Amino acid sequence: MIRVHHLNNLRSQRVLWLLEELGRPYEVVRYQRKANMLAPSELKRVHPLGKSPVIEDDGKKLAETGLIVEYLVARYGPDLAPARDSDLYWRYIYWLHYAEGSLMPPLLLKLVVNRLGLLGLPARRFVDAQLKLHLVFLEAELANAPWFLGDRFSAADIMLSFPLEVATQRGGLDQTRPRLMDFLARIHARPAYRRAIERGGAYLYGA
Ligand SMILES: N[C@@H](CCC(=O)N[C@@H](CS)C(=O)NCC(=O)O)C(=O)O
Structure with a gap:
């Protein structure tokens, strides 16, 4: 199952929304921002930058929202993008x-x-x-x-x-x-x- 490393209140909300539009099952691993707005150090165990979103799927670990969106759409929901040859x-x-x-x-x-x-x-x-x-x-x-x-x-x-x-x-x-x-x-x-x-x-x- 797709796992989403999700930091509250921020960019990763788009990944959850996309997965809902795609109707894919997914697991959310939630992290709370610290008082200084930065992510907690546990996220650095997921990716060296310690930023969200990061997803894990089928043995792959992917960061950067744009890349994650491109990957999920290409793999699970081509209807949410135009045809590749257009x-x-x-x-x-x-x-x-x-x-x-x-x-x-x-x-x-x-x-x-x-x-x-x-x-x-x-x-x-x-x-x-x-x-x-x-x-x-x-x-x-x-x-x-x-x-x-x-x-x-x-x-x-x-x-x-x-x-x-x-x-x-x-x-x-x-x-x-x-x-x-x-x-x-x-x-x-x-x-x-x-x-x-x-x-x-x-x-x-x-x-
Ligand atoms: N361009 C990256 C930005 C990633 C990013 O900066 N994420 C923020 C959340 S909106 C973050 O994790 N901030 C906490 C921190 O920098 O410790 C993306 O779209 O994935």
Whole structure:
């Protein structure tokens, strides 16, 4: 059975949600963040970086959410991705990389800037401008279709969920971007999303 090493409240929620969408049985090994927000040292026994998510499946141990999503979809749920020989497939892969590679960094920077208080002020304008750039881009991407790959829900939507949820907390995402807010409302209403929250435990960013 697939085992998910899950740190409360964070990125690994997407992996649980994906597994619920796929209808795959899985085991959750839960870890609680320490007061300093870092993962407990037990996670370093699973992977040297001690970060979550990590999954174990069929003798393999995999880290990085984008890779885990790509692997699980390829192996267990090809319907959640476009056909490999289509142009849309590369758009799908783009979103898998974009979510962690481009959208998360300014959100992480915003966390740091906020914690620095006055010291963070010089960087705030730059970070806010970067976040706005991404939100304008993403809002426009949903102009003609409900999901990031068009009319069909896909694992790209799952991958983008976490940074967009975080953006509502500290990235300036609000009702001025109605398509993104509607996207979040629609994913939060999905039965699989709700089941994943029950399995994963408290999740500050969800509905
Ligand atoms: N890009 C990686 C990021 C992994 C990551 O930073 N995970 C965070 C949880 S959101 C973590 O484990 N933080 C605890 C720590 O760094 O100790 C991924 O998507 O898997």
